[in-house]
Amino acid sequence: MTDKLRHIHDPLDLHFRLGVFHASLAQTPDQMAAVHKLRSVRFRNASAAGDMDRFDPLCHHLMICTPPERDPICVARFRILAGKDEISSSYSGQFYDLTALARSGQRLVEVGRICIDEQHAQDVDVARALLAALTRITSDCAADMLIGCASFSGADPQAHGDALRYLFGRHMGPATLRPSKHKGLRHITSADGQEANQADMRHVPALLRLYLGMGGWVSDHAVCDHELDTVHVFTAVEVKAIPPARLRTLQALAQDDDAAPRPES
Numbered sequence: 001m002t003d004k005l006r007h008i009h010d011p012l013d014l015h016f017r018l019g020v021f022h023a024s025l026a027q028t029p030d031q032m033a034a035v036h037k038l039r040s041v042r043f044r045n046a047s048a049a050g051d052m053d054r055f056d057p058l059c060h061h062l063m064i065c066t067p068p069e070r071d072p073i074c075v076a077r078f079r080i081l082a083g084k085d086e087i088s089s090s091y092s093g094q095f096y097d098l099t100a101l102a103r104s105g106q107r108l109v110e111v112g113r114i115c116i117d118e119q120h121a122q123d124v125d126v127a128r129a130l131l132a133a134l135t136r137i138t139s140d141c142a143a144d145m146l147i148g149c150a151s152f153s154g155a156d157p158q159a160h161g162d163a164l165r166y167l168f169g170r171h172m173g174p175a176t177l178r179p180s181k182h183k184g185l186r187h188i189t190s191a192d193g194q195e196a197n198q199a200d201m202r203h204v205p206a207l208l209r210l211y212l213g214m215g216g217w218v219s220d221h222a223v224c225d226h227e228l229d230t231v232h233v234f235t236a237v238e239v240k241a242i243p244p245a246r247l248r249t250l251q252a253l254a255q256d257d258d259a260a261p262r263p264e265s
Contacts, residue, residue, distance in 0.1 A: 014062075014136060016254050018129040023254070026061040034071045035061050035251075042115035043228055049115070053090050055079070059112075064129050073117040074126050076134070080141050081108040092149055095223045096179035096234045104177060106144040109137060114148075114207060128253065131210060135247065136254035138239060144227070146237040149217070150208040151230040157188040157222065160231050163203035164222055165190040166235060173217035179234050181221055187224040188231065208235060215241030 003155040015024040026032050039051040059079045063072035081087045084102040090110050092098065101108070111134060120126045138146055153161040172178065181187045199207065208216075219234035239247075 001187050014140070016132070016136070018132060018253050019125055020066050021126065021129045022067050023062065023064050023129055023133045026063050031063065031176055032061065033209060035063060035075045036149070038072055038117060039113055039115055043113070043120075049170065055112075059253075062133055064126060064133070073120045074115070074130055076114040076130065077112055078134070078137055078145070081110055081147075090181075092147060092234060095149065095182055095185060095225070095232070096219060097182045098179050101147070101177050101179065101236075108145050109134075109141055109143040110145050111146055111148040123128045127207065127210060128250075130207075131214070132189050132250045132253035135242075135250040139251065144239055146211075146239075148222075148235055149225075149232040150205065150211065150235040151225070151228070151232040152205060153230060155224045155226050155229045155231055157224060157231050160203065160222075161190075163201075164188060164231075164233070166201055166204065167208075167218045168220060171212055171216070171218050172220050173236060177236070179219050182223075189220065190223070206231075211235055211237050214246060215243065 015022065017023075026035050036050055036052055043051050056077065059077040062076045062078065064074035065072050079090065081090055087093060087098050087102040087108065090098070091112055092110060114130070116123075116126055116130075134146060137143075152163065154160070158162070160205075204212070208218075214237050216235055216237040218236075222231050222233045224231050
């Protein structure tokens with residue numbers, strides 16, 4: 001992955017400061033161990049099995065830390081998808097038929113495994129740092145779109161009915177790009193006939209609300225992931241759809257800071 005990116009801008013150089021936070025990419029075994037530790041705690045209840053999967057070696061791993069602390073308080077992984085084969089074999093491609101998106105010829109950055117330490121889960125500045133970093137990565141990789149699976153905690157779709165009805169009623173993506181249903185999976189749609197209610201927005205996860213605020217859209221169906229005990233919807237943010245003022249603000253936050261201390265390994 002690294003060689004494919006160097007002709008644009010090597011994202012391994014990513015490092016910037018936002019207040020007390022520092023964003024960079026994991027590059028050492030110790031840093032990767034810290035990434036997986038946080039993921040295990042948030043996604044697997046610190047189970048011995050951990051949270052590594054076959055996609056990890058294909059991805060870069062973002063860390064947001066609070067120096068001088070070395071361990072991250074927020075992590076995410078991302079992968080550049082530059083062709084039809086990579087798109088169809090992506091993490092999202094396991095759950096959604098991305099044929100229409102692959103045919104579009106757009107350059108994609110798939111983002112996933114986003115998690116924030118419990119003590120900072122409600123810290124708006126951490127979320128802003130994350131969005132700024134993803135904006136910087138998207139720009140450096142000359143990507144047209146961010147994609148991923150936005151998750152609701154708990155694999156019971158009825159518990160998320162109001163939020164899903166709101167998403168499918170107000171933020172469904174264009175038919176020319178949004179994914180089709182993947183064969184062999186259970187799909188959740190909003191076929192109850194009720195009109196989407198703005199009040200249902202409060203049931204949408206905070207990170208997904210931020211994506212929607214950047215012009216993001218979702219698929220016309222959701223999928224249950226019993227392994228992670230979630231329900232998720234395919235989510236995309238087209239760079240051209242991001243409000244210009246919002247884009248400028250995030251880009252300004254993610255400027256290189258040569259004075260920013262890099263996390264030690």
